[in-house]
Amino acid sequence: MSFEFPLPDVGEGLTEADIVSWKVAVGDTVTVNQILVEIETAKSLVELPSPQAGEVGALLVEEGQTIEVGTPIIRFGGSDGGTDNAGASAPAVGETQAATEGGGDAEGGATLVGYGAKAASSKRRPRKGAGVAAPANPSQAPAAPEAPAPAAAPAAPAAAPAEAAAPATASAGKPLAKPPVRKLAKDLGLDLAAIVPTGSRGEVTRDDVKAAASGTGAAATAAAVTSAGSAVASAGAGSSGELEERIPFKGVAKMMAKAMVESAFTMPHVTEFLDVDVTETMAFVRRLKSTKFLGEDVKVSPLLLVAKAVAWAVARNPRINSCLEGDEIVVKKYVNLGVAAATPRGLIVPNIKGAHAMGLTDLAQGIQDLTALARSGKTPPADQSGGTITITNVGVFGVDAGTPIINPGEAAILAFGQIRKKPWVVGDEIVPRDITTLSVSADHRVVDGEIISKFLADVGRGLEDPTLLLA
Numbered sequence: 001m002s003f004e005f006p007l008p009d010v011g012e013g014l015t016e017a018d019i020v021s022w023k024v025a026v027g028d029t030v031t032v033n034q035i036l037v038e039i040e041t042a043k044s045l046v047e048l049p050s051p052q053a054g055e056v057g058a059l060l061v062e063e064g065q066t067i068e069v070g071t072p073i074i075r076f077g078g079s080d081g082g083t084d085n086a087g088a089s090a091p092a093v094g095e096t097q098a099a100t101e102g103g104g105d106a107e108g109g110a111t112l113v114g115y116g117a118k119a120a121s122s123k124r125r126p127r128k129g130a131g132v133a134a135p136a137n138p139s140q141a142p143a144a145p146e147a148p149a150p151a152a153a154p155a156a157p158a159a160a161p162a163e164a165a166a167p168a169t170a171s172a173g174k175p176l177a178k179p180p181v182r183k184l185a186k187d188l189g190l191d192l193a194a195i196v197p198t199g200s201r202g203e204v205t206r207d208d209v210k211a212a213a214s215g216t217g218a219a220a221t222a223a224a225v226t227s228a229g230s231a232v233a234s235a236g237a238g239s240s241g242e243l244e245e246r247i248p249f250k251g252v253a254k255m256m257a258k259a260m261v262e263s264a265f266t267m268p269h270v271t272e273f274l275d276v277d278v279t280e281t282m283a284f285v286r287r288l289k290s291t292k293f294l295g296e297d298v299k300v301s302p303l304l305l306v307a308k309a310v311a312w313a314v315a316r317n318p319r320i321n322s323c324l325e326g327d328e329i330v331v332k333k334y335v336n337l338g339v340a341a342a343t344p345r346g347l348i349v350p351n352i353k354g355a356h357a358m359g360l361t362d363l364a365q366g367i368q369d370l371t372a373l374a375r376s377g378k379t380p381p382a383d384q385s386g387g388t389i390t391i392t393n394v395g396v397f398g399v400d401a402g403t404p405i406i407n408p409g410e411a412a413i414l415a416f417g418q419i420r421k422k423p424w425v426v427g428d429e430i431v432p433r434d435i436t437t438l439s440v441s442a443d444h445r446v447v448d449g450e451i452i453s454k455f456l457a458d459v460g461r462g463l464e465d466p467t468l469l470l471a
Contacts, residue, residue, distance in 0.1 A: 002057055004072035007039070010046050010381075016068045017041045018251060019061050024074075028056045033042070036074060040251050044384070045377045052076060066183055066250060087434045176203035187248045252346035263408050268444040271403040272452055276460040277424055279434045281305045284466045294361045302436075303339075303393055304364050305414050308469045309462035310391060311335050311363075313355050317455040321388050322411050324446050338390035338407055339367065341374035349407050350379045351387035360470075391416060401437040412442040412452070414459065436463075 007017060017039040019316075024036055033049040040046075054076040061073050131350050175192040177185070181204055185192050188209065195212045197204045281302060287293075288300045314321045322331040335356035338349045348371070352358070352366040373379045390407045395418035405411045418438040424433035438459060442452045462469050 002075055002077040003052075004060065004075045005036075005051055006070045006072050007067055008048070010039075010041060010048075016066055017046075019063050019067065019073070020045065020067050021063055022059055023047075024056050024059075026056050026058060030054065030056060041381075044252075044348075044379050044381055045345075065168060066180055068180070096426070141334050176201065177202070177205075181206050183211060185209045187246070188248075189246050204205060226371055252343070252348060256347045259408050259441035262451070265408050267406055269403070269406065269441050270444045270448075270449070270452065271439055271441045272456055273401055273437060273439045274456050274460050275435055275437050276463050277433050278436050278463045280417055281463045281466050282419065282434045288360075298361065298364045299368050299419050300364060301367075302419060303391070304360065305417065305463060305466055305469070306391060306393075306414075306459075307337055307339070307352075307355065307363055308360060309459045309466075310389065310414055311337065311358075312462050312469050313455050313458035314389060315356065316452055316458050319451050320412050320442065320455040322446055323388075323409055324411075324443065329446055332388045334388065336386050336388045336405055338413075339370055340390060340392035340404075340413075341371065343374050343377060345377050348374060348379055348384060349387060349390055350374060350383040351390075353386070370389050389413070394420060395436065401439045403439065404441050406441055410438055410443075411446040412455070414456075415439045415441075438463075 010017075014029055019039075020038040020040050022037050024030055024034075030036065030050045031053050032051070035047045036050050038047050057075040057077050059074055061067055061071070067073070077468060132370045168415060175195070176197065176199070177192055182192060185195070185204070190209060190212055192204055192209075195204050195208050198208055199205045285300055285302055285305065292298075294300060318331055318333065319329075319337060322329050324330075334354060335352045336353050337355035338351040340347060340349050352363070352370060352371050355363060355366065358366065370379075370383070373383070387407060387410060389410055390404075390413040392402075392404050392413060393401050393416045394404075395416055398418055400417045400420075402415045402417075404415045406413050415438070417439070419434050422434045422435040423430050424435060426433070438456060440456045440459075
């Protein structure tokens with residue numbers, strides 16, 4: 001007896017995920033909790049374990065596909081004979097779409113500890129005009145791929161589907177297609193209305209989109225790739241691919257963009273700047289490195305002292321460590337220190353829980369672990385939630401300062417610029433010193449200029465004299 005395992009809700013409140021890589025193949029025998037597939041959500045990479053032991057009958061989705069929670073992704077038992085991955089992938093997509101439309105197999109993920117698809121996640125609202133599912137032109141149905149045109153007369157059949165597609169689109173108001181198919185077409189820059197549908201109900205299938213993108217089949221004669229401008233269009237189809245690149249807007253990048261828009265257009269940002277002499281901080285960092293006082297394997301950098309200075313300044317200015325919730329300002333008496341990290345998947349902001357109570361050794365280890373996880377792309381969702389204040393280190397890119405956008409749910413973010421030798425007045429003399437620029441953006445609904453200024457001045461004071469941070 002076979003059973004299909006649907007994409008579970010991995011506990012992040014997300015509705016879809018990308019299939020990154022399969023760890024099993026058709027015909028493999030797997031055990032309970034053996035890793036089946038690696039998926040990418042809007043927050044992290046997640047490995048899904050097997051809910052049961054058995055033989056893999058079919059992989060129902062391809063690597064690179066974006067699918068909704070509740071969509072069947074793998075079938076155990078009931079193998080389609082000796083069909084390999086490539087042969088099984090085409091029908092599997094159709095079966096996946098059919099299962100999603102009908103609600104999927106709700107029992108599939110019940111045995112997987114910590115996971116389980118939401119009951120409503122695999123159901124969709126009926127589409128307007130869904131009753132007009134068949135093509136308006138009855139002659140279109142026999143023109144499916146299973147009945148290719150005779151070789152003796154290729155010209156006439158090639159044009160017929162393109163003509164038949166227009167009435168079907170008009171009758172439904174817009175092209176019929178599953179959400180994953182619409183997303184694929186959008187990512188590839190294709191106009192669904194111009195693609196010839198070959199689905200049994202007149203819908204555009206994934207294969208139709210792929211055919212249009214590759215320039216093969218009847219669909220290629222009607223597919224329209226959106227133009228980036230008249231200059232590119234005039235250059236011809238052969239050169240347009242060399243002049244532009246289309247990058248799918250999804251996952252971490254899409255999630256972060258949504259958060260930044262929410263922040264920028266709901267919080268009145270105010271930013272202040274301060275140049276700081278960090279010569280003593282740099283000397284302290286060199287001593288910690290040379291003596292290995294914090295441990296043999298602990299990485300010491302100026303960011304460690306900045307993090308400590310932020311936690312110290314928050315204790316002196318607790319209002320900066322707050323957020324607005326409805327009609328209340330919530331002042332948090334703990335510091336979950338976020339550190340913005342640029343990763344190949346996009347910008348993420350994991351945070352170090354309880355940074356206010358950490359000494360230099362624990363804080364250094366926390367930054368090191370956070371950075372390693374971020375680079376691997378495996379930062380768990382729990383590490384990206386619950387932050388109270390954030391640091392972004394723009395100095396590593398050779399930048400002096402910036403006006404950072406506040407992470408939603410917080411009231412402030414500090415940007416740490418590059419450290420450079422500059423002339424500085426010490427006493428009555430001008431001497432070369434290590435100088436950096438700090439900038440802090442804050443939510444002016446929650447904190448006023450006095451609080452922002454005092455916080456920024458305290459961070460600067462702690463970096464000018466790091467012995468204050470050890471008191």
